[in-house]
Amino acid sequence: MKFVDEFRDPEKALALAREIRDVVASIASARQRPLQIMEVCGGHTHSIFRYGIGQFLPDEVEFVHGPGCPVCVLPMGRVDDCVALAELPHVIFTTFGDAMRVPGSKKSLLKAKADGADVRMVYSPLDALKLARENPGREVIFFGLGFETTMPSTAMTLIQAKAEGLRNFSLFCNHITIIPTIKAILDSPDLQLDGFLGPGHVSMVIGTRPYEFIAGHYGKPITIAGFEPLDVLHSVWMVLKQIADGRSEVENQYARIVPRDGNVRALAAVHEVFELREFFEWRGLGSIDHSGVRVREAYAEFDAERKFPVPNLKIADPKSCQCGEVLKGVIKPHECKVFGTACTPEMPLGSLMVSTEGACAAYYNYGRIDTTGLKRKSMPLEVESTL
Amino acid sequence: MNDRVSGMIVASEQGLRRRSGKLRDTHINLAHGSGGKAMRDLIEDVFLGAFDNPVLAAMEDQAVFSLADLARNGDRLAFTTDTFVVDPLFFPGGDIGTLAVAGTVNDLAMSGAIPLYLSCGMVLEEGLSVEVLRRVVASMQRTAQLAGVTIVTGDTKVVERGAADKLFINTAGVGVVPKDVAISARNARVGDVVIINGYLGDHGTAILMARNQLGVECNVESDCQPLGSLVAAMLAACPDIHCLRDATRGGVATVLNEFAESSNVAIRIKESALPIREEVKGACEILGLDPLYLANEGKLLAIVPAAQADRVLAAMRAHPAGKHSEIIGEVTKEPAGVVVLHTGFGGQRIVDMLVGEQLPRIC
Numbered sequence: 001m002k003f004v005d006e007f008r009d010p011e012k013a014l015a016l017a018r019e020i021r022d023v024v025a026s027i028a029s030a031r032q033r034p035l036q037i038m039e040v041c042g043g044h045t046h047s048i049f050r051y052g053i054g055q056f057l058p059d060e061v062e063f064v065h066g067p068g069c070p071v072c073v074l075p076m077g078r079v080d081d082c083v084a085l086a087e088l089p090h091v092i093f094t095t096f097g098d099a100m101r102v103p104g105s106k107k108s109l110l111k112a113k114a115d116g117a118d119v120r121m122v123y124s125p126l127d128a129l130k131l132a133r134e135n136p137g138r139e140v141i142f143f144g145l146g147f148e149t150t151m152p153s154t155a156m157t158l159i160q161a162k163a164e165g166l167r168n169f170s171l172f173c174n175h176i177t178i179i180p181t182i183k184a185i186l187d188s189p190d191l192q193l194d195g196f197l198g199p200g201h202v203s204m205v206i207g208t209r210p211y212e213f214i215a216g217h218y219g220k221p222i223t224i225a226g227f228e229p230l231d232v233l234h235s236v237w238m239v240l241k242q243i244a245d246g247r248s249e250v251e252n253q254y255a256r257i258v259p260r261d262g263n264v265r266a267l268a269a270v271h272e273v274f275e276l277r278e279f280f281e282w283r284g285l286g287s288i289d290h291s292g293v294r295v296r297e298a299y300a301e302f303d304a305e306r307k308f309p310v311p312n313l314k315i316a317d318p319k320s321c322q323c324g325e326v327l328k329g330v331i332k333p334h335e336c337k338v339f340g341t342a343c344t345p346e347m348p349l350g351s352l353m354v355s356t357e358g359a360c361a362a363y364y365n366y367g368r369i370d371t372t373g374l375k376r377k378s379m380p381l382e383v384e385s386t387l
Numbered sequence: 388m389n390d391r392v393s394g395m396i397v398a399s400e401q402g403l404r405r406r407s408g409k410l411r412d413t414h415i416n417l418a419h420g421s422g423g424k425a426m427r428d429l430i431e432d433v434f435l436g437a438f439d440n441p442v443l444a445a446m447e448d449q450a451v452f453s454l455a456d457l458a459r460n461g462d463r464l465a466f467t468t469d470t471f472v473v474d475p476l477f478f479p480g481g482d483i484g485t486l487a488v489a490g491t492v493n494d495l496a497m498s499g500a501i502p503l504y505l506s507c508g509m510v511l512e513e514g515l516s517v518e519v520l521r522r523v524v525a526s527m528q529r530t531a532q533l534a535g536v537t538i539v540t541g542d543t544k545v546v547e548r549g550a551a552d553k554l555f556i557n558t559a560g561v562g563v564v565p566k567d568v569a570i571s572a573r574n575a576r577v578g579d580v581v582i583i584n585g586y587l588g589d590h591g592t593a594i595l596m597a598r599n600q601l602g603v604e605c606n607v608e609s610d611c612q613p614l615g616s617l618v619a620a621m622l623a624a625c626p627d628i629h630c631l632r633d634a635t636r637g638g639v640a641t642v643l644n645e646f647a648e649s650s651n652v653a654i655r656i657k658e659s660a661l662p663i664r665e666e667v668k669g670a671c672e673i674l675g676l677d678p679l680y681l682a683n684e685g686k687l688l689a690i691v692p693a694a695q696a697d698r699v700l701a702a703m704r705a706h707p708a709g710k711h712s713e714i715i716g717e718v719t720k721e722p723a724g725v726v727v728l729h730t731g732f733g734g735q736r737i738v739d740m741l742v743g744e745q746l747p748r749i750c
Contacts, residue, residue, distance in 0.1 A: 001668045010733035052734020123601055229732045356675075366736040 007228030008051070016233045017056040023240045030060040036192060037061065037239055038329060040182060041199035042069030042357025043227050049366035051229040061236065064329030065359035067181055068199055070146040070174075071098050072351045072358040073282045073327070076315040078174055079104030084311050085141055085172060085304060086117040092135060094128035095143040097121045098355045103348055105315045125157035125171075132161070132169035141304045144171045149201040151175045151293070152266035155273040158295070158302050172304040173295055176280060178202055179210050180291040186218045190330055195239035197232070198224035200254045205270075207262030208250050215248040226254040273299055283317060283351050284324030323350040326359055333363040340364060408432050415515040420545025433517070434507075434541060437524045438531075442539040450504065450539035457503070460563035465500035467491060468559035474748040476519065476553055478597035480589070480608030483556055484526030486684060486750055491560040492534040492613040493633045497687065499570045499622055500562030502534060502615045507541040508557040513548045523554065534613030536560070562615075568622060574629035575650035579718040580696040582689045584617060584703055585711035586610065587639055588667045591681030594749050595670070603673055605666040612685035617708040621689065624702035630690035633683070636749060637741045640679040642688050643716075643726045644740045651723050656716030656738070658731040679728075680741050682749045690718060 024030050039045055045065045048054060054063060067073050079102050086093035086109060093109070100110045100121065113119040118138075122128050125142050132140035144154040154171060161169045178199060185191060198211055203224045214222045221242035225235035235253040242249060252258055273296060280292025295303035304310070317323065321343070322336040333339055333352065343349035345361050352360035408428030418425035435444060442450045457464070471487045481489075488505065495502040507527065511520065531538055589610040596605055614633065621628060630650070634642045639661075647654045663678050671678050685708065691699050696714060703709030726738040 001665060001672070004668075004672060005731075008732045010731065013733050050736065051730050051732045052736045053732075055734045127600070229734075365739050 004228070007226070007230045009230065012230055013056055013233060016230065016237055020056070020061070020233070020237050020240060021058050023237065023244050024058050024060045026244050027060075027240070033192070034060050034062045035194045035240070035243065036064050036329065037195045037197060037236060038064040038066045038185070038193050039197040039225070039232075040066040040068045040178060041197070041202065042072065042355065043199070043201065044197055044225060044232060045069070045359050045362050046357050047227050047229060047232055049362040051232075052366075053229055053232050056233060057236065061240070064193060065326070065333070065362075066329070067185070067282065067285060067327045068147070068178060068202075069352070069355050069357040069359075070150075070176060071102055071355040072323070073176070073285065074099070074102055074145070074174065074351060075281045075283045076103070076105050076317065077281065077311075077313050079108065080106065080315060081310045081312060082109055082143055082172065083107055083112045083117070085308055086112050086119050087115075088139070088308060090138050091118065092131055092138050092140045093117065093119045093143065094122045094131060094140060095119065096123075096145060099143060099145055101348065102351055102354050125154050126160075129157050129161055129166070129169060132166055133164075136168060138168060139308075140169050141308075142169070142171050144173045144175050147176060147178050147199070147202045148205040148270070149199075151270050151274065152205060152263070155269040158273050158299050159269060161302055162299065167301070170302050170304040170307050171295060172310075173274070173293065175274065176282070176292045177276075177290075180288050181282065181285065182211075182214065184285065184288045184291075185328060186214070186220070188328055191328060193220065193329070194243060195220055196222040197235050197239065198222050198250070200224060200226050200231075200257060203252075203254065203258045203262070205263050205266050208252050208258065208260050211250045215250050219248045221248045221251075223251045224254050224258050226257065272296075281314065284327045286324075318349055321350040323352045323360075326352055333360040336360070410517060413517055415511045415513060415517060415520065415545055417513055417545055417547065419511065420543060426543065430541075430543065433521055433524055434543075437521075437528045438507075438538045438541075439528075440537050440539065442537065443541070450506075452504065452539075457563050460501050460503070461565040461568075463564040465495050465498045465562040465564050466559070467494040468557065469494060470555065470557040471750060472552070472555050472748050473594065473750050474552065475594075475597050476523065478609055479593050479606070481611035481684070482523055482526050483554060484523035485530045485611045487556040487558045488527050488530035488534060488536070488538075489611050489613045489684060490635070490750060491558040492530075492536055492615055493685075493687070495560045495562035496613075496615040496618040497570070497631045497633055498562070498564055499568035499618060499628070499631065500564045501619065502536045502560055502562040502613075504539045504561045505531065505536050506557075506559045507538050508559075509541070509543045510551050510555040510557075511543065511545045512551045512553050513545060515553050520554065523556075530613060534615050536615075565622070567626060570628055570631045572630050572632065572646050572649035575646050575652050575654070575690045575718050576629060576692070577652060577718055577720050578693050579629055579690045580693050580714055581643070581654060581656060581716040581718070582691060582696065582700060582703065582712060582714050583634075583639065583662065584614070584687050584689075584709040585685075586662045586664050586667070587634075587683065587686065588663060588671070588678035588681030590684040591638070591676075591749060592667045592670050594682070595674070601674065603670060605670050607664060607666045607670070610683055610685035612708055614685060614687055614708055617703065617706045618687070620702045620706045620709075621699055624698045625691055625695040627695065628689055628691050628699070631687060633685075633687045635684060636682050638678070638680040638682060639686070639688060640677075640726065640738045641741055643738065646688070646690060647726050648724050650718075653719045653722050653724070654716055654726045655719055655729060656726065657729045660713055660715045662711050662713050662715075679738055684750060693717075
């Protein structure tokens with residue numbers, strides 16, 4: 001496929017893998033403990049497992065799978081709120097498909113739908129707006145979810161709804177912002193991260209400047225990375241090169257998409273509609289200051305939290321669930337007590353098992369390689385195949 | 388009584404004779420399922436007219452066929468059923484009628500059976516256009532003819548508006564398995580070769596595009612086709628085919644997992660060998676789908692002994708339903724029960740069973 005195959009070239013991958021080995025060999029600290037690089041974004045986690053990128057890295061380099069999967073960090077209480085809204089009479093509750101299966105304390109949206117709630121999967125908030133136009137007698141609620149990647153389209157939809165004077169459309173806003181969470185992770189005492197792969201699509205909107213504190217204040221190298229396998233390998237090499245050179249900078253590997261100042265128009269729409277919340281609850285990570293946004297007063301009539309009764313209960317994660325430790329990189333997904341037993345993609349206990357971008361689901365679907373006899377780490381770079 | 392007199396038996400200048408039913412309504416109503424005249428007209432006009440064969444025309448409550456005739460084809464019966472609820476009813480490359488025949492024919496053929504007879508049960512929603520029904524029935528007949536099967540018995544029910552969505556079809560099928568053919572998902576052996584008869588994921592992509600909800604356009608047609616004669620050609624080339632299954636819902640990944648699990652072997656497939664159309668690859672990239680899990684309706688996976696692989700492949704490529712056949716992988720010992728994909732990028736990953744529903748009402 002044009003413009004895609006170029007980024008999946010196995011020859012180039014092997015060449016990069018050799019470069020990575022050479023750089024790692026020059027980093028003295030890598031001999032004491034493995035270098036840990038956090039990929040912040042769930043899209044990267046998915047690529048890493050889908051293409052087996054870990055197999056190209058030497059033992060001295062490890063990925064730590066970060067919190068950048070919006071579905072995965074959604075706390076149970078918010079899912080319960082969704083269900084409560086969806087079960088109100090006359091409501092059509094609209095959501096992206098991957099949020100349907102996230103478990104709440106009593107049920108998921110999928111279960112609520114089976115029980116009779118009118119829950120519909122949409123591909124864009126504009127689809128929800130269309131439903132509102134077509135069903136003037138019903139209340140259409142859109143479940144807004146995601147980082148700055150999806151925030152602009154939700155904002156534009158509210159601006160559009162206001163322009164049209166629609167009265168039966170509202171947003172249940174669960175948009176979150178990644179920067180305060182990266183800061184919280186960096187402040188966490190049990191962490192030994194050596195560098196970051198920065199999120200590509202978020203950065204397409206916010207640009208590269210918001211990450212400067214990571215390199216400056218915390219002295220950690222960060223490379224904004226694309227999602228094709230060569231992008232990821234190349235970005236890993238760039239982070240390692242910074243470590244080897246004793247530098248900590250914000251570098252942009254994904255310059256074909258990410259401008260330094262981001263998308264100015266998208267940001268303007270976001271600021272028009274949203275303001276920071278005091279704090280927002282993240283599954284596994286707890287409450288993080290200024291990490292979520294809510295609808296501004298000017299758009300109050302489109303805010304489901306103002307328009308409808310939302311229970312807003314805080315529900316503790318299941319005790320056996322170790323999503324938080326996985327999210328912080330303290331343990332690997334398969335080291336969780338319930339991984340693959342009480343918690344599987346079919347019957348997810350923790351949210352990391354739900355979305356294909358969740359670290360646990362990715363491990364389970366693509367990477368249960370150690371347990372099935374394929375030696376992940378010890379596999380030779382020139383992957384042998386009799387095919 | 389009046390109905391009976393005016394509908395089935397009419398007095399005319401030629402004398403007393405049965406009039407063949409003529410359906411004048413443009414839309415289905417509850418009377419068409421009532422068992423009375425309207426239903427009779429529907430059956431005679433729409434179904435008997437199209438399916439046109441002596442067994443059905445006898446209008447008995449069952450089809451009866453001679454055991455001796457059946458036994459000439461083999462020594463075991465194969466029997467299967469499938470229900471079709473695809474949305475939309477019509478899509479590029481086929482419709483619910485082509486699916487309903489090809490789907491059941493293919494389920495029979497995957498045992499190596501020669502498909503012979505089909506039943507056709509229909510659930511019609513009140514308000515369905517008769518024109519739509521006629522088009523679907525015509526497709527069923529066309530596909531049955533192509534597959535060499537006869538639709539010999541049927542049933543029609545009409546339900547109130549909203550109790551079903553337009554049209555659902557159930558078909559059951561009977562076929563005969565030739566002597567000495569023993570195909571089973573348990574039969575994969577280490578060293579065997581995996582073959583597919585063409586492009587993956589066309590049906591799933593065509594349905595997705597036909598629903599037109601995504602604002603993405605691409606010209607992919609469903610691969611919906613009967614595979615009976617392809618299987619016959621394959622068996623002629625190699626009577627010792629080990630495993631055979633059509634990759635419908637859940638796609639190629641699901642079938643390979645079934646083989647790996649049932650036979651307790653590993654199946655290793657090579658991403659670069661998978662035949663996938665550029666349009667399907669593109670749609671999958673944009674929508675975040677994996678072609679390995681997309682539904683097909685005219686694709687089979689065969690596991691054959693390595694020594695016979697070239698013969699089978701040549702026979703498949705010589706058949707219209709197998710022009711784009713490829714060897715896509717092989718059977719190894721470890722890791723048992725697992726499907727491993729060797730990615731084009733040079734890594735390896737597990738290809739697991741599909742969890743949840745990628746797309747509802749695909750067939």
